[in-house]
Amino acid sequence: MAKAKTNYTCTECGGIVNKWAGQCPSCGQWNTLVETIMEASGNRFSGKHQSLAQTAPVLNLSDIEASDVPRFGTGIDEFDRVLGGGLVPGAVVLIGGDPGIGKSTLLLQALSNLTKTKKVLYVSGEESGAQIALRANRLALDTQGLALQAEIQLEKILNTLSDHKPEVVVIDSIQTIYSDALSSAPGSVAQVRECAAQLTRVAKTMNITMILVGHVTKEGALAGPRVLEHIVDTVLYFEGDTHSSFRLVRAIKNRFGAVNELGVFAMTERGLKGVSNPSALFLSQHESQVAGSCVMVTQEGTRPLLVEIQALVDSSFAPNAKRLSVGLEQNRLAMLLAVLHRHAGVAAFDQDVFINAVGGVKIAEPAADLAVLLAINSSMRNKPLPRSLVVFGEVGLAGEIRPAPRGQERLKEAAKLGFTIAMIPKANAPKQKIEGLTIIAVDRIDEAMSRIRDIDDVV
Structure with missing residues (x-):
């Protein structure tokens, strides 16, 4: 009996090669080539359902009537x-x-x-x-x-x-x-x-x-x-x-x-x-104010969500300090710690830093940067942030705080849930005052750290 001919197919991109290799030549992924049996060429559309495969007519795009997609x-x-x-x-x-x-x-x-x-x-x-x-x-x-x-x-x-x-x-x-x-x-x-x-x-x-x-x-x-x-x-x-x-x-x-x-x-x-009300799932209910906790507003599609970011900074007794984040990108954490040291004078090279997004939610947008740095600073100083404070903003390598998209919707969601102070990028500052919300607009990370120290924790 003749041996069946085989080839190797990439599980990521579907590319086919004749010999096994550690890296797929089509997409560059490693260890994704698996051995498969070569299929004989022939008509795939055989059987009773063959009549379904009909040639689509060629139409002029301008002649096609565009209509809203019906939904149910x-x-x-x-x-x-x-x-x-x-x-x-x-x-x-x-x-x-x-x-x-x-x-x-x-x-x-x-x-x-x-x-x-x-x-x-x-x-x-x-x-x-x-x-x-x-x-x-x-x-x-x-x-x-x-x-x-x-x-x-x-x-x-x-x-x-x-x-x-x-x-x-x-x-x-x-x-x-x-x-x-x-x-x-x-x-x-x-x-x-x-x-x-x-x-x-x-x-x-x-x-x-x-x-x-x-x-x-x-x-x-x-x-x-x-x-x-x-x-x-x-x-x-x-x-x-x-x-x-x-x-x-x-x-x-x-x-x-x-x-x-x-x-x-x-x-x-x-x-x-x-x-x-999903925001209630991602906010911890502390009986008293705790250090290392900061509430941010993230945007998931069309829905703004309030998520609590927790940070724990502790002395490291190992040659290399640990950097661990759950729910946020770990490589970005290392970058933010470097920005915090260079532009705000807060060093954490001899400290283990752990970051967690409460509730198991995964935050991919960079608007969580400011909340992460404020939570780390709060844990290092062992001084809680105000309970009524909410923040968002992207932090750049030069120490600037960049705006986040849909800032107005984020602020309205925070005000609706009872927050009274918002630290946001200066470019996101609203033109009209939002009732019940005090806006602190900053454009540098060192300015944000200094304004946090000036806020009365009783507020």
Whole structure:
């Protein structure tokens, strides 16, 4: 029997090479090449669903009528917020997250709500129908009009879509689906890429809203080739600790809405429930003022959130002081400590510095710089910051404090939650006074440190 020919495929970009190498020549990533069986060339679109693959006509762009994208809600407000206002007919959504974090639970709740107005189909490749029915009973969901198919073969799923003609379809999960046209195992790079491309084509052709569930790697990224994220219209990530009752859903890519939108959920006995005031989750309730704590306003998509930044500075007894941050970028912490020493005269080279964003939220925007430095300075002096103080602002290498986008919305959110003092970049200073809020506008980090020392802690 002849030996099957193999090649090596990159799990990040999908690039193919003949020999194994430590680094992918296409994208430059290390240790991402895996051995796969070479597929014979032939017609991929075989079977009953072949008629779906039709040649699209060539049109003049000026002749195409542009119209607003119609949306329909899922009945879960926080989920609709992340999606940009609801689901779009013909859109393909990819949602990933750690095992057991609540992906299937959220989608089962959404489909249960959609059965009242839409024809839905749940395709399960990981669980049997009895397991899904048991979960639905536990969540007390109305599944009267919810169609279910436990199938992992792509061709049978496509034939079901052609016969059943649903309006909303959930594929749980894309890593379990395989096509007979390929000889590789389910979950391989070739199978995931091919099955996702076929399902996306059918969704666009039949105007089906399709939601794909994806596995994640141990680093937290979606498993499979990176091209999978480029095929779909929207990419959502589940965040949060499985041991905590709170879950965060973040939009990384959205062709029909804002990116970096955030939805906050609480896991209850009846499934995932939206949290109306998420800022309360990220603010610690201290009985008395504590050193090393500073509240900042971060912008997640269209929603301003108040998050508490905590810092702990302690003497280091090791040759190299530790720099550790949870929820913020660690390399940026080292840069901010250098700026603090050079431009504000506060040295921490012999101190261990630990930074934490309360509530498990991950802050990627640089507007957290000023809050981090104020929290570090407060911990080093062992002197609490005012309880009613809120800050935001980016700190540059020259010690300047740069403005943050949507400063007015941040300040209004802080005032709404009862904060009375705001230290912000001078470029973000409002032209009209915000009732109940005292503005301290600064443009240098040394000025910010000096103004903090002048504030009466009783305020």
